[in-house]
Amino acid sequence: MTYVLIGHEMKHAVEEMLLHLLPAAVLTRAEKLPETGDRCLSMLREQDGRAYALAEAVVDGRCLRCERDAAIDGMDELARKRTVTELIKTTLYEAIAPGLPEAPVWGSLTGVRPAKLARGLIERGKSRAETAEALRGHFFVSQKRVSLTIRAAETALFFGNEIGPDDISLYVGIPFCPSRCYYCSFVSAATAQSGHLIEPYLDALCREIEETGAMVREAGKRVQSIYIGGGTPTTLTAEQLKRLTARLAEAFDFSFLREYTVEAGRPDTITPEKLAALKTAGVTRVSINPQSMEDEVLRQIGRRHTATDVLRTYEEARQAGFREINMDLIAGLTGDTPESFGRSVHTLIGLAPENITVHTLAIKRGADLSDKAANAAERRKVGEMLDLAETALGAAGYGPYYLYRQKFSAGGFENVGWCKPGTECFYNVAMMEELQTILSLGAGGVSKRVERDTGWIERTNNPKYPQEYIGAAGRLSAGKRKLLRLGV
Numbered sequence: 001m002t003y004v005l006i007g008h009e010m011k012h013a014v015e016e017m018l019l020h021l022l023p024a025a026v027l028t029r030a031e032k033l034p035e036t037g038d039r040c041l042s043m044l045r046e047q048d049g050r051a052y053a054l055a056e057a058v059v060d061g062r063c064l065r066c067e068r069d070a071a072i073d074g075m076d077e078l079a080r081k082r083t084v085t086e087l088i089k090t091t092l093y094e095a096i097a098p099g100l101p102e103a104p105v106w107g108s109l110t111g112v113r114p115a116k117l118a119r120g121l122i123e124r125g126k127s128r129a130e131t132a133e134a135l136r137g138h139f140f141v142s143q144k145r146v147s148l149t150i151r152a153a154e155t156a157l158f159f160g161n162e163i164g165p166d167d168i169s170l171y172v173g174i175p176f177c178p179s180r181c182y183y184c185s186f187v188s189a190a191t192a193q194s195g196h197l198i199e200p201y202l203d204a205l206c207r208e209i210e211e212t213g214a215m216v217r218e219a220g221k222r223v224q225s226i227y228i229g230g231g232t233p234t235t236l237t238a239e240q241l242k243r244l245t246a247r248l249a250e251a252f253d254f255s256f257l258r259e260y261t262v263e264a265g266r267p268d269t270i271t272p273e274k275l276a277a278l279k280t281a282g283v284t285r286v287s288i289n290p291q292s293m294e295d296e297v298l299r300q301i302g303r304r305h306t307a308t309d310v311l312r313t314y315e316e317a318r319q320a321g322f323r324e325i326n327m328d329l330i331a332g333l334t335g336d337t338p339e340s341f342g343r344s345v346h347t348l349i350g351l352a353p354e355n356i357t358v359h360t361l362a363i364k365r366g367a368d369l370s371d372k373a374a375n376a377a378e379r380r381k382v383g384e385m386l387d388l389a390e391t392a393l394g395a396a397g398y399g400p401y402y403l404y405r406q407k408f409s410a411g412g413f414e415n416v417g418w419c420k421p422g423t424e425c426f427y428n429v430a431m432m433e434e435l436q437t438i439l440s441l442g443a444g445g446v447s448k449r450v451e452r453d454t455g456w457i458e459r460t461n462n463p464k465y466p467q468e469y470i471g472a473a474g475r476l477s478a479g480k481r482k483l484l485r486l487g488v
């Protein structure tokens, strides 16, 4: 699609909305609209304290148009920019969405944190009903997604009240896996190629743990939750897990810790010995992630385990004493169908883990999206899987407690954490809703300072890849010291 901007330079906002509506589009900006092909004009004019936006598009031969305006009189620059950006995006949405075979389930919302938006409205004085109406009426969100969003916002409001100004959480990354899953978009190295890096990586990580522990003490912060993720942390041996958890316990005061999660991830890495080591270290929650309980699907996505392995490791985790277990499923995997996905959901419900997280497969742009018919069929299939999961989980007593969206997830859907009452994962909510400062240790770690009263968020990044991270050991403190407002 060729697009033209007149009267503004909000290329990013326009492209984001066009790709949200037309994921298969290849966008080209031009000075002048072509006579043929899919094309779009976005125009803005500001006059007498109002902003006027116009969107005109031709999509698959259909002419589409929308005009809107909004008051901007007396606004400061930030508020004006927000209002105008939203006006441009809404105008594009209202022009193009009626021409689509199906309206996006998230309406004109393109952000990854819909519940944060809803929470913001509630915190600024809107009732739940008014917030729901704003999501429906202003952003065109489907009723089902409005309900999910309000439930997730409620959990965030609840946890938000339990977080003091000095409370923080920690994330520790182990970017190694026994093998790569075909769909994976994380930075994680397969041990066959990178196993030799694990020991030097752990050395560097232990050093960062010590340094961060000292900073946290100096800044007078209290650690409320720890999340060891990856990759697959249980790729480490039991001895390595003991070393890592011992170093964490030495470096940080655990008196205020309310939750300690380790992603056990792949069943082919879990052993009773490792589970015992984690339990002894005080870990309270593990995540065992089958993604599917269908052996053929597991084979097709490159997982080197079977559904029986998942059942075995789940039982071993219970025997090790874990009372909070999460299990992940992914809707939209190669070879999966609504029927087989439904069987996976019911098998997990039968096991009764405290949390079940239902992800939507994130698809790559380009080739995967170029076939519109296949894409529409895929969207319908994934939508069916999610509906089925929602019905089954709701009937089994699970409720949604956090959600987030990914760019280019199949069909523009979402990832939802479901839980039995009272077993919400604090870290997931605090991280996804940006409720508190989170310090991230290890390769690819993104630490965030969150100032709730002003909405200010500041980030510092660790080197992305294990090799770079190992090379940077001893030089990683400056960014975190700055986030914690400590002298460098």
Ligand code: SF4
Pocket (backbone or CB within 6 Å): 176, 177, 179, 180, 181, 184, 185, 186, 188, 230, 231, 232, 265, 266
């Ligand atoms: S186990 Fe997880 S992190 Fe590792 S390759 Fe598979 S999806 Fe990626």
